[in-house]
Amino acid sequence: MTPTIAILLIITFLLSTVGLLLLIWSIANNQFSHGQAAARTIFSPGEEGHSEDPALAAEPAFIGDNTEQAVAIKARWTADQSSRTAVLAWLSSAIFWLVLGSFFGLISSLKMHLPEFLISSEFLTFGRVRPVHLNAVTYGWASMAGIGAALFLIPRLFKTSLAGGKYAIMGSVIWNIGLVLGLGAITLGLSDGEEWLEFPWQVDILFVVGGALCAIPLLLTAANRKVEHLYVTSWYLMAALVWFPILFLIANLPYTFPGASGATVNWWFAHNVLGLWVTPIGIGIAYYMIPKILGRPIISYQLSLIGFWSLALFYSQVGIHHLIGGPIPTWLVTLSIVHSVMMSIPVITVAINHHGTMMGNFGRLKDSPTLRFVWIGALMYTVASLQGSMEALRSINVITHFTHYTVAHAHLGMYAFLSFILFGAVYFIMPRLTNWEWPWRKLISLHFWLVSIGILIYVVPLTIAGWKQGVALLDAAMPFMDIVRMTLPALQARTVGGALMTLGHLVFAFHFVAMLMHRGAGNEQPTLFRPVVKETAQ
């Protein structure tokens, strides 16, 4: 134990020294000078003060007041079109996996209170349906929709066309093959056996390759970029695309980490998938969408950069809070707990920016579907993250660990935060890519209410029941079966919530397909072509 502590002390000392030097360097080199000007790079000239909200029919799009501005808007339209095929490939796949994953989630939920439901086939036993759900929604829905949104945002942020889009399309094909094989393997009972890492390692290679293929257009486009400053969204997206392949590769190394050290690698990975993969994508999208829809820059750009680096530093070390009380060295657990609590720093900086920018504009939530989804997602990020920091404390964790409370928390993060932001992003992106209006705005509303009420019914009862379950488990006076009976109503409520969410996804998928097929009232002209016509008329 002593050499470990010595090494830790040395690392800590070196890190603090490097950190101090970095700070001195950045002050000396004016690295903090990115002012609000940098926050405005997402607007094309003259666009600030105008809302861009493609999902909203009533909103007249900003078209530029003079030739220069109109040209900039036209250039953005070209940038949007350049990513079209690649983005559509990732988004359509994502929505397919969302629907499939939802049904598997619903079946899992039913099985929790109807244990005789669908038991005759081994392929549909709870212990296979549940990991199919998790992997389909994580690697299918969330990851693919996230990459799709990133591919759409990158050319916009770099103000240039997407270069090497064909690599991203190839990546989506490989990724989808990986999902089919991986989910098939779990169903056949060929799981690797660790949570979040169930896909057999042979299949995992496909994800590393598919993900790496997406890095090529990112690098090519970055090389061609026409903006001086990289807006904070691109920081998050670039970092996420660097982190995921590394994480996924190390964690899936076969025959490397046995026994208890396997558990630390397992949870180092599993929480990093959330913290260093889907979270930066979600936050990055919100950092773009909220100011864009409101037509005003985020309130503190410096804070957003501090938020980025502190997220990288702290989130990468929280994973072992999943093993509090487990058979691993105490220093390791403490390290993760400290970082989990420190996570409140990036969370608060992001909250100040997201919610502070919203101040005085909450009325816009009434009419903008994108903003409603994205901002509620951002709000739930704040809530779920602060809850997560609390859950990492030993005194709280001793109750919530091993209970349904954690499951409710996971859905607050992955669904109410991430999926809501992704829904909003899809509503924003699709009209821009297809030059077509959403056919039925009422369906967006229906989707919103179904999933919102659904997740509420999912999270609240499960959180309460999970807490009671945790308290009861600590006291052996309550027989185990009594605890099981106590949680049943919450498990049933979850099925109701899950069913509403699944229904919402069907509405969403239907609307998406209708949009692709150019159903309903469409806009013959791309919205952004109108300014040019007006320009000539002047």
Add this chain to the structure above:
Amino acid sequence: MKGALAIMVGAALILLLATLTLVVMPYLQMSAEQVPPDLKPYTDQQERGRQVYIANGCVYCHSQQPRDPGFAPGDRNRGWGRPSVPGDYAYDQPHLLGTMRTGPDLFNVGARLPSIDWQLLHLYNPRVVYKDSIMPSYPFLFRHVDEAAEGDKVVYLPAPYGPESGQIVATEDALALAEYLLALDHTYPAPTLPKTDEPKE
């Protein structure tokens, strides 16, 4: 490009640091940990049972890691055993520590419920044993035969749970799984654990 590259390299370096502290150092420390002398490697049949345990996702409802009674007293008081130490998992590849206790901890289930007949009965239909259990039945691990052949392991079911005619016999998978569960017995003393049960802090 310079700015973009700096961000990506910086991001990768930070992850490298986390890998060092959360992957490499624990690995080095725990690989050096003493393996309890009383811990037996799995037999081929138990290892096969372990694969059945993995294939059917038992880990999603059952943990295998009792906590220190000074921290979480319920774990010991429910009879789940002493706190586990890294050495207890020396032969576990992959680990099956679990993060959920929809069902009880199984680290010492072999010591707690040492009857193979009980285990098979419970796997065939948990509600035979616990009326309100929400654990799934695993009928696909059993065969329904008219008459058990020589060497078949028959599962004797009380009415009304048995079939109307014929008998239920365990498959090789069911037997292997039950043997694995019986092998989950870590009641030997852990050499690296402090002798006292008093809270450490």
